[in-house]
Amino acid sequence: MANALLIQVLNGLVYGGLLFIVSVGLVLIFGLRRVVNFAHGSLFMIGAYVGFSIATVAGFWAGVLGAAVVLAVAGVLLDVSVFRPLRRQDPIATVLVTFGLLLILEDLAHTVWGKDTHTLPLPEMLAGSVDILGQPFPAYRLMVIAVAAAVGVGLALWLRFSRVGLFVRASSIDPVTTAVQGVNTDRVSALVVAVGTGLAGLSGTIAAPLLALSPSMGGSILIESFIVVVVGGLGSFSGALIAALAIGQIHNLGIIYVPWAATMVPFLLMVAVLVWRPTGFAGSHV
Amino acid sequence: MSELLAFSNVVAGYGGARILHDLDLRIDAGERVAVLGRNGVGKTTIVNAFLGIARRMQGEIRLAGKAVGDIRHFTAARAGISVVPQGRCIIPNLTVRENLILGAAVRRKGAWTVERVFAMFPILKERADTPGTALSGGQQQMLAIGRALMANPHLLVLDEPSEGLAPVIVDELADNLRHVADGGTGLLIIEQNYSLVRRVAERYYVLSKGEVAEQGAMAGLTKESLKKHIAV
Numbered sequence: 001m002a003n004a005l006l007i008q009v010l011n012g013l014v015y016g017g018l019l020f021i022v023s024v025g026l027v028l029i030f031g032l033r034r035v036v037n038f039a040h041g042s043l044f045m046i047g048a049y050v051g052f053s054i055a056t057v058a059g060f061w062a063g064v065l066g067a068a069v070v071l072a073v074a075g076v077l078l079d080v081s082v083f084r085p086l087r088r089q090d091p092i093a094t095v096l097v098t099f100g101l102l103l104i105l106e107d108l109a110h111t112v113w114g115k116d117t118h119t120l121p122l123p124e125m126l127a128g129s130v131d132i133l134g135q136p137f138p139a140y141r142l143m144v145i146a147v148a149a150a151v152g153v154g155l156a157l158w159l160r161f162s163r164v165g166l167f168v169r170a171s172s173i174d175p176v177t178t179a180v181q182g183v184n185t186d187r188v189s190a191l192v193v194a195v196g197t198g199l200a201g202l203s204g205t206i207a208a209p210l211l212a213l214s215p216s217m218g219g220s221i222l223i224e225s226f227i228v229v230v231v232g233g234l235g236s237f238s239g240a241l242i243a244a245l246a247i248g249q250i251h252n253l254g255i256i257y258v259p260w261a262a263t264m265v266p267f268l269l270m271v272a273v274l275v276w277r278p279t280g281f282a283g284s285h286v
Numbered sequence: 287m288s289e290l291l292a293f294s295n296v297v298a299g300y301g302g303a304r305i306l307h308d309l310d311l312r313i314d315a316g317e318r319v320a321v322l323g324r325n326g327v328g329k330t331t332i333v334n335a336f337l338g339i340a341r342r343m344q345g346e347i348r349l350a351g352k353a354v355g356d357i358r359h360f361t362a363a364r365a366g367i368s369v370v371p372q373g374r375c376i377i378p379n380l381t382v383r384e385n386l387i388l389g390a391a392v393r394r395k396g397a398w399t400v401e402r403v404f405a406m407f408p409i410l411k412e413r414a415d416t417p418g419t420a421l422s423g424g425q426q427q428m429l430a431i432g433r434a435l436m437a438n439p440h441l442l443v444l445d446e447p448s449e450g451l452a453p454v455i456v457d458e459l460a461d462n463l464r465h466v467a468d469g470g471t472g473l474l475i476i477e478q479n480y481s482l483v484r485r486v487a488e489r490y491y492v493l494s495k496g497e498v499a500e501q502g503a504m505a506g507l508t509k510e511s512l513k514k515h516i517a518v
Contacts (some may be wrong), residue, residue: 003428081421116499163387166380166384166387166388167388167391169377169379169380169384170377170379170380170384170388172379173377173378173379174375174377176339176359177371177375177377178377179358179359179360180359180360180362180363180369180371180375180389181360181363181388181389181391181392181437182360182392182435182437183360183388184358184360184361185359198441271493
């Protein structure tokens with residue numbers, strides 16, 4: 001019983017880890033650009049397809065790396081062509097534009113990759129299982145947890161100890177004062193959007209062997225990512241981590257033990273947080 | 287002497303509102319200049335104009351001797367002009383040390399380092415790892431000055447540096463600013479506090495309704511002559 005519970009907790013960590021990688025991109029983009037990016041789920045979906053296409057030709061790891069790079073470049077274009085020109089407009093304008101982008105990207109995926117679902121095979125070296133307290137657990141899923149942990153630790157170290165990380169934290173609170181010190185905050189923001197969308201590409205490809213690839217696959221991850229961002233605190237890195245791990249467990253354990261409430265609980269949690277602590281668990285800055 | 291900051295016939299403001307009217311102003315290397323004036327006459331708009339926060343509608347702004355067309359927020363810092371803004375604008379999620387490191391973003395070589403700022407303001411060293419906004423008002427002013435000095439500027443601009451400070455702290459501030467200027471850094475102090483500028487500046491401008499109403503050597507400015515422009 002305990003061993004079975006451990007496996008479910010690990011599965012919750014897999015989903016929470018994926019949610020964290022997607023959500024932290026949303027958090028970074030919101031923190032710097034104050035943009036609620038409705039297209040983020042579609043970038044996850046495009047990342048999965050791009051990774052799938054590259055992996056088919058050059059192997060799984062090339063797919064992961066390629067998707068992250070392609071989506072990061074797309075992020076820079078998105079920042080320069082959409083977020084930056086719209087930064088002084090009513091926020092609703094940016095929301096509408098990113099929502100439009102969501103629809104365009106879904107249509108693009110339909111056109112390029114077709115309506116049929118695709119599956120990305122597991123990389124050979126991670127196709128087996130690992131024995132955990134007598135229970136077999138897929139090695140690939142452990143790798144997903146490891147990647148999420150590496151992303152979290154890497155981002156935390158980058159934000160805490162690097163010069164650019166310092167600029168990112170300062171810009172997220174006071175972009176004008178940061179710029180007055182000589183920092184080109186537009187470049188910092190473009191970099192952060194690239195990191196955010198690159199992570200969407202990375203997570204899309206990492207998730208691809210676990211999901212069926214379809215143009216609508218970004219929808220559910222977007223909704224759960226928004227829940228993570230609201231519960232954790234808009235713009236909060238540590239809040240996103242805590243909320244993603246919590247929602248990963250709620251999602252997974254809920255499906256096993258209270259299937260009738262599994263879908264509902266994350267939304268109820270979000271409503272409760274909005275009522276009792278509207279800034280989320282951890283406030284509102286990177 | 288080389289020109290650090292100059293306004294020629296500058297009209298500037300916010301949206302459609304014009305705050306500065308045909309303003310002429312010039313500060314050369316190593317000078318100590320004060321801009322005095324009542325609240326609302328446009329003193330802070332001078333700073334905001336060369337930082338690209340206020341909109342320049344007419345005229346020319348020169349930074350380090352070069353006319354600048356498209357002024358971005360970071361342009362002045364890269365031209366060697368550092369600003370201690372009104373209200374200090376300490377970044378709250380950064381520690382004292384991190385706020386200082388942020389000031390060195392332009393990476394200009396010079397004498398000012400974190401250790402030298404700590405030597406000038408020892409209290410900042412004691413509180414190096416606390417959030418910048420946990421400091422008192424006077425300590426935050428020290429931090430804002432230290433942050434600006436970390437860029438090793440040719441010109442240090444201070445907007446209402448004595449605002450909210452006790453008189454004894456203002457005295458210390460005057461000593462520190464003289465010490466900075468003795469090292470060759472130019473000073474532009476935008477103030478209403480006559481006693482502070484009298485001890486630091488050597489030349490002054492009095493601003494009234496967005497224009498220079500009077501200018502000259504500080505030695506020629508008395509409290510009485512200033513009274514017609516500003517309550518002292």
